[in-house]
Each structure stands twice: as C-alpha cells, then as structure tokens.
Amino acid sequence: MSMRGEKNQAEVLAIMRMSRGPLSAYEILEKLRKAHPKIAPPTIYRALAALTECGRVHRLESLNAFMACKRGRHQHDSILSICDDCGTVEENVDSELLEELSSLIGKSGFKPKRHVIEVHGLCASCRS
Amino acid sequence: MSMRGEKNQAEVLAIMRMSRGPLSAYEILEKLRKAHPKIAPPTIYRALAALTECGRVHRLESLNAFMACKRGRHQHDSILSICDDCGTVEENVDSELLEELSSLIGKSGFKPKRHVIEVHGLCASCRS
DNA sequence: TTTTTTGTTATGTTATAACATAACATTTTT
DNA sequence: AAAAATGTTATGTTATAACATAACAAAAAA
Numbered sequence: 436m437s438m439r440g441e442k443n444q445a446e447v448l449a450i451m452r453m454s455r456g457p458l459s460a461y462e463i464l465e466k467l468r469k470a471h472p473k474i475a476p477p478t479i480y481r482a483l484a485a486l487t488e489c490g491r492v493h494r495l496e497s498l499n500a501f502m503a504c505k506r507g508r509h510q511h512d513s514i515l516s517i518c519d520d521c522g523t524v525e526e527n528v529d530s531e532l533l534e535e536l537s538s539l540i541g542k543s544g545f546k547p548k549r550h551v552i553e554v555h556g557l558c559a560s561c562r563s
Numbered sequence: 564m565s566m567r568g569e570k571n572q573a574e575v576l577a578i579m580r581m582s583r584g585p586l587s588a589y590e591i592l593e594k595l596r597k598a599h600p601k602i603a604p605p606t607i608y609r610a611l612a613a614l615t616e617c618g619r620v621h622r623l624e625s626l627n628a629f630m631a632c633k634r635g636r637h638q639h640d641s642i643l644s645i646c647d648d649c650g651t652v653e654e655n656v657d658s659e660l661l662e663e664l665s666s667l668i669g670k671s672g673f674k675p676k677r678h679v680i681e682v683h684g685l686c687a688s689c690r691s
Numbered sequence: 692t693t694t695t696t697t698g699t700t701a702t703g704t705t706a707t708a709a710c711a712t713a714a715c716a717t718t719t720t721t
Numbered sequence: 722a723a724a725a726a727t728g729t730t731a732t733g734t735t736a737t738a739a740c741a742t743a744a745c746a747a748a749a750a751a
Contacts, residue, residue: 443697461739475699480741496625497679499705499740516668519676529667532660536682539657540644544687548647551625553679554664559672571732588705603734608706627705627740 446470447482448491448503456522457500495524497553512550518558525558574598575610576619576631584650585628623652625681640678646686653686 450466451458458466464479483501486492490508492501495515504513505526514527537547578594579586586594592607611629614620618636620629623643632641633654642655665675 459740473698476741477743478698481697496681514664514668516671516673516675518673525668525671525673527667532663532667535660535663536642536680539655539660540642540653540682540684543644543653544690545644545646545653545682546685546690547644547682548684549682551679551681551683552664553624554668554673554675554677555679556668556676557674562672562674601733604706605708605734606732609732 443478443482444485447479448486451492451501451503454502457495457498457502457524459500463501493526495553496551497555512552514552514554516554516556516558518561519555520557520561523558571606571610572613575607576614579620579629579631582630585623585626585630585652587628591629621654623681624679625683640680642680642682644682644684644686646689647683648685648689651686 446467447463450463460476460479460483463483464474464476467474467479483492483494487494487501490510491504493504493509493513493515494501495517498517502524509526509528511528511530512533514529514532516525516527518524533550536550536552540547574595575591578591588604588607588611591611592602592604595602595607611620611622615622615629618638619632621632621637621641621643622629623645626645630652637654637656639656639658640661642657642660644653644655646652661678664678664680668675
C-alpha cells in the first residue's frame with residue numbers, strides 16, 4: 436500500500452471536516468487547488484471513492500455531494516436527514532430499521548447489499 | 564390548464580413504459596428524437612419533473628435515472644430495490660416503515676418531507 | 692522489470708440557466 | 722360581436738454549468 440493516495444485522502448477529508456455542510460466534488464476541488472493548483476477531478480474522485488469505501492465519507496446520492504462522517508467512520512449504511520433549507524445533514528444509525536427494510540424487500544428474494552436512505556425536510560431550527 | 568405539456572408527458576411516459584428498466588433522461592431524449600428530431604433536454608426534464616411530481620414516474624437518485632411507476636401512480640414515497648446485476652427495479656410501499664423512519668429522524672425535531680429509499684443488491688434470479 | 696498507483700488530458704454524461712417564442716385566455720376597443 | 726391588444730403559461734432553443742470517468746502517461750513500489 437502506498438502513502439501517496441493517503442495524503443490526498445487526508446487533505447480531502449480535512450477540507451470536508453472544515454465544512455458545515457456537504458460539498459460537491461468540484462467544491463472540494465476548488466478548495467484543494469488553493470494548496471495544489473494543478474489537482475484534477477480524478478484525484479478528488481479517487482480520494483472520495485476510497486474515503487466512501489471505508490466509511491469515513493458519506494455520499495449523498497440525492498444531492499450529488501459528499502460529507503465527512505460526523506462520527507469518524509460508519510461501518511454500516513447510515514440514515515441521513517437533509518434540511519432543504521439550511522443544508523445541514525444529520526446522521527442516524529439504526530440497524531433494526533435496516534433489518535426491517537431488508538426483510539420487506541427480501542420477501543421477493545432480493546438480497547440487499549447497500550441501503551440508500553436520505554430523508555429531505557426541514558431541521559428543527561429551520562422549521563420555526 | 565393547458566393540454567400542450569401533457570402531450571410531451573404522454574410520449575415520455577409511453578417510452579418509459581416500453582422499457583424494462585430505468586432510463587436516463589438522455590436515453591429518453593434519444594428515443595423521443597426518432598419521432599421528434601429537434602427535441603432538446605429541457606423538454607424531457609420538464610416532462611419528467613411533471614410526471615415525477617404527480618407520482619407517475621419515479622426518479623432513482625442513486626442512478627440518475629427514471630422509471631415509470633409500475634402501478635400507474637404512487638401517491639407516497641416508494642421503496643425501490645435495484646438489482647445491480649440486471650438493472651431490474653422493484654417498487655414497494657410501506658407506510659409503516661416510512662412512519663418509523665420519520666419518527667426516528669423526528670426525534671431531533673426534523674420534519675420529513677420526502678423519503679429517498681433505494682436498496683441496491685441482487686434480485687432473486689440474479690442471485691442464483 | 693513488472694505491477695500498481697498516481698497524474699494528466701480529454702471527454703462523456705447529467706442538468707439547468709437564460710432567453711425567445713408560441714399558444715391560448717382575457718380584456719379592451721371598435 | 723369582431724378585432725386588436727395584453728397577459729399568462731408552456732414550450733423551444735442555445736448555451737453552459739455541474740458531475741463523473743475513460744484512457745493513457747509517468748512515477749513509484751514490489
């Protein structure tokens with residue numbers, strides 16, 4: 436295993452952790468270019484793929500964006516609630532709910548591998 | 564209310580119903596261009612927005628694709644299982660599970676509006 | 692040196708902004 | 722009432738923004 440990729444991943448992760456909300460790949464790119472002007476999209480996407488793979492970053496499918504896992508790392512699929520007003524995302528883990536979902540879907544013989552659960556709405560403070 | 568948009572929507576929907584799996588907007592565009600060569604992306608996206616709005620079409624956020632609702636129309640958010648092997652998508656409706664999800668997320672004061680639930684895996688026949 | 696990782700260029704894919712026009716409805720004028 | 726003007730909404734059109742990856746070159750590690 437090499438160290439080079441890990442450096443990119445660490446920098447990408449650091450940028451994401453400084454952000455209060457999700458970032459698009461190109462937003463990350465822009466920020467990273469302040470330090471490394473020549474960096475290109477594939478570098479970001481590779482870093483994001485690795486970070487997503489190991490659970491340190493969540494991809495928000497319904498936003499085409501990414502965020503650092505607030506708990507450091509999630510081994511399992513997480514349940515994300517996305518405030519459509521302020522952009523804040525909360526993470527929840529609930530393996531029981533995932534189980535129920537799997538068993539509902541499993542009735543037809545389907546074998547679940549990855550759960551995408553993203554709930555859009557308004558967070559507590561934006562509701563008022 | 565006009566009739567004009569409804570014609571595009573009907574054609575888009577007809578194309579989607581002829582497909583066994585989800586289609587990207589550009590795949591629909593390509594098909595529609597056989598009849599209407601000059602049609603442009605916004606026309607497709609507008610039709611898809613209207614059809615999604617009224618529940619006749621589901622958007623698959625994790626695929627950036629669309630499919631006709633197999634039951635004609637869903638009033639509520641549906642639970643989609645996507646076979647990563649053959650591309651088949653199954654629809655499920657389970658308002659109880661949606662309730663549980665809402666209440667889990669609602670603990671923090673979050674007010675859910677739209678649920679994106681997409682489960683990736685293998686369908687019964689691809690599993691064997 | 693062979694393999695693997697990373698960098699680089701180019702391009703593919705998805706989606707929408709911005710503006711122009713068309714279609715039809717409504718009101719006003721004649 | 723018929724014709725003209727105006728408003729309103731849908732659609733067409735161009736261009737471009739935004740997201741993502743293929744393909745290959747270069748460098749590093751094994």
